[in-house]
Amino acid sequence: MKRYLAHRITVADSEYKMAVVTIADDCKSFEINPFDGETEATAFISGTIKINVSDGVCRLFHDGKPLLPTLVV
Secondary structure, eight states, X not given: OEEEEEEEXXXXXXXEEEEXXXXXXXXXXXXXXXXXXXXXXXXXXXXXXXXXXXXXXXXXXXXXXXXXXXXXX
């Protein structure tokens, strides 16, 4: 599992400000929650994380660059 805090997280047409995304290791699921305090093992990303899910592949981008390697779901 990977967890990221970002100023903004976008998925499809949804936008979450000051939110935490938790992504399963196999990228079959992810959860986005409002930031409500420090959490151990959470990386901070200054700016926007874009989550793109299509054709069974999950991709995360930060400033237009891949944040993680492509994960097949």
